[in-house]
Amino acid sequence: xxxxxxxxxxxxxxxxxxxxxxxxxxxxxxxxxxxxxxxxxxxxxxxxxxxxxxxxxxxxxxxxxxxxxxxxxxxxxxxxxxxxxxxxxxxxxxxxxxxxxxxxxxxxxxxxxxxxxxxxxxxxxxxxxxxxxxxxxxxxxxxxxxxxxxxxxxxxxxxxxxxxxxxxxxxxxxxxxxxxxxxxxxxxxxxxxxxxxxxxxxxxxxx
Numbered sequence: 001x002x003x004x005x006x007x008x009x010x011x012x013x014x015x016x017x018x019x020x021x022x023x024x025x026x027x028x029x030x031x032x033x034x035x036x037x038x039x040x041x042x043x044x045x046x047x048x049x050x051x052x053x054x055x056x057x058x059x060x061x062x063x064x065x066x067x068x069x070x071x072x073x074x075x076x077x078x079x080x081x082x083x084x085x086x087x088x089x090x091x092x093x094x095x096x097x098x099x100x101x102x103x104x105x106x107x108x109x110x111x112x113x114x115x116x117x118x119x120x121x122x123x124x125x126x127x128x129x130x131x132x133x134x135x136x137x138x139x140x141x142x143x144x145x146x147x148x149x150x151x152x153x154x155x156x157x158x159x160x161x162x163x164x165x166x167x168x169x170x171x172x173x174x175x176x177x178x179x180x181x182x183x184x185x186x187x188x189x190x191x192x193x194x195x196x197x198x199x200x201x202x203x204x205x206x207x
Contacts, residue, residue: 002099003127005078010125018081025059026089037181038119039065041194042149046071050114053141055100055134056122060086060093066117067093074113076103101130103137112143119149119181123163124156131158135170139199148172151181151194160193172197 004012011017029035039062042052048070054063057075059082067073073093077083078100086095100122106112116138126134138148154160167174174197179190186193 002102003130005099005101005125005127007078007125011079018079022059022082022085025061026085029061035061036065038062038117038149038151039069041181041183042066042115042117043069043071045147045149045196046114051111051143053105053113053116053138054093055103055116055118055138056120056125057086057095058082058120058122060090060095062117062119063093063095064090074105076100100126100134100137103141106141112146113141114143114146116142116146116148119151121152121156123150123152124158128157131163132166132169135167135172135197139170139172139197142199146198147175148197148199149194150197151192154191154193160190163193163195167195167197171200173200 025035043066046052049072051072052063052066052074054066054073054075057063057077060075063073063075075086075093075095076098078098080097083095083097118138123131123134142148152158164174174195176196177186178184178194179186179192181194
């Protein structure tokens with residue numbers, strides 16, 4: 001039986017939470033806030049027309065920006081209300097409902113991805129204890145030369161040290177650690193982490 005994610009537990013406790021989240025980002029977009037920082041960084045890692053998996057896409061803000069920049073985007077989120085909002089607000093990308101701990105698009109015959117992006121603290125909203133499996137599955141979706149970009153903040157019950165250990169367990173190698181999506185260096189005092197990783201199997205091929 002599938003484990004309930006931390007996000008689903010929040011929604012079960014507060015059925016209005018998903019709509020609050022949807023309206024929050026709609027309001028920020030209407031007010032002209034810059035919501036494309038993560039997408040700009042991922043876009044800089046890719047040639048035009050790349051295939052991108054937006055893992056934990058929420059209302060679609062990151063994936064939609066990447067699609068606008070010419071990439072083929074598939075977005076997956078466990079919350080069907082967020083996916084409905086993504087389809088309404090950002091038609092074009094392929095938005096799907098799914099649990100990242102069970103994701104197996106490549107195993108089901110789809111093409112692999114040039115990049116996987118997991119922004120917006122998504123990794124802190126999966127089912128506790130499944131983080132390494134989620135990371136493993138993200139790595140499995142990254143094709144030859146593909147990379148995985150993950151960002152989340154401190155103080156959310158999932159430490160950076162635990163993340164680095166889980167990434168290693170998942171067969172991912174750290175290429176770059178930053179403290180922001182605009183490329184500021186990661187230090188021991190950083191309260192946010194952006195990690196760019198690649199599958200360990202790809203590292204062996206490069207040697």
